[in-house]
Every structure is written in C-alpha cells, then in structure tokens.
Amino acid sequence: MAESMIAWPLDGHLPAGRHGAGSGEAPLSLMELRPGSIVEVGCWPDTLNRMRIVLPQLSRNATLMDLAPGRWWLVSPGAGLAQELERGIDPGLGAVVDLSDARAVLQVSGPATLELMSRLVPLDFGADRLSPGCTAETVVGHMGVTLHRTAPDCIEMYVFRGFARSFVHSVRQAAAAFGYRVG
C-alpha cells in the first residue's frame, strides 16, 4: 500500500509546535513513530529453548522485545516482517501475528522523560528490568501499554490503536506541566 493511503493513528492529535508550561527549549519532545512492522511471536512450552535460539537469528534488523516467557515482539522500520517470520517459524515451533496496524506508537524524549513517566505509569525506572534497552508492559489510565526504553531519556510507548486519542490526551496533559515540543 502506498504511504499516502495509510491513516496513522495519531494523525492530527499531535499538533506541531511548543506546548505547555515554560518558555524556551522544552524539556520534552513527543513524536509519533511509524514502524512498518510490529509482529508478535509466541511459542509452546516445549519449543521455548529452540525459539530463544532461532528468533534472534530471524530478527536480523528488527528490534526484539521480550514480553513474557514464550512471547516476543519484533519491530522494524520496513513492512513485510510478519511474512518473513512466517517463512522461518513453522506451526510446530510457534505462531506469528502481524500487529503492524494494531498499535499507535508514541516516542517521548528529553530530560523530563522519567518525571513524565512517574505521572503516567506505576513503574520504578531505577530497577534493573527497566534500564535502557528493556521492555515493560504496564497501564496508563487503565490502557494497556508496552514500553520500550531505548535510551536513558527516551521511551517508546505502544498502545492499542483504538485507544490512540485517549492515550495521547493523557500524555499531553501530563506533559503540559513540563512543556513539550512536537516536530
């Protein structure tokens, strides 16, 4: 499908410019991410060890996120990752589900990122499991959200596409206390 045909979930909900408190350079930056592929891979209890070896080999350029025992996400900028994985993962090994159109992705970055997170999610970002590179599933205002901390001050948030407007509203309201920039 041509790029111009795709309606991105946060289109129109993140107006460009500086918003919220303060003036000058904003301590937060919000941006919708538009990955071409988001894919969930699951396996059976007796194929867990094999999948742990196979999946990193199949994922190549994709970001591999551990969600739970036997559950992973792979995210890549290009489209077609699900079809690629389906060729490498037979039903005896595991299952592949294409979530590319099922999530809205919002990236928060800047020096106030963790302070903003403390207003949104009940997580301790000082904990080992939430250090840069780690993934966590949690809730923002009763909406399930998958977080990927890509750097100390940068967090990507994946939320069900249908919650996109409510979710970005919650984030923008919390971010307004610090001041944020879009674009």
Place this chain on the structure above:
Amino acid sequence: MIIDCPVCGPRHLAEFSYGGEASRTLVAMENTDREDWSTYVFARQNPRGPHEEHWQHSGGCRSWLQVRRDVTTHRIEAVRLIGPFAGETGS
C-alpha cells in the same frame, strides 16, 4: 500492595486482577452431585492469616500467578508463575 511478578519484577497492585482462592480443585465434569458443586462454587477457607490465591498480571505480562498472601497484613510471602511456562522467570 506490591506483587513481585516472576516475569516483570515488583509491580503495583493496580496492574493485577484477583483470581480467587488457589486451593480449590475443579469438580469432575461428569460429577452431578449438588453438594460437591455447591462446595466448589461457594465454599471458601476464608482464613485469618496466610492464604494461597491466584492473581493475573492483567496490566502487565498477562501471566497467571499463585501468590501466598497474609490477608491480615497483606504481606506477600511467595509468588510463583503457573500455567504452561511455570518455573520460567522472564523471557
């Protein structure tokens, strides 16, 4: 109250859903005895002290956990992952 999920680490109560007393066993489907089913559906141990119970990390990794919680103090004494991936700790 904080539950130390074996998959995700310590998380707030807001992320979990209570799944009931863990010590019950489902009555066999071919058993039609009303007393047995009544006990299964309604009878609870309701102890004052440690209690084995199920919790689901519904706002997190979705795993089902068996938790030993003291109902008078809310102290969590043990948590273990149950279901097909029991015994695993993280992915």
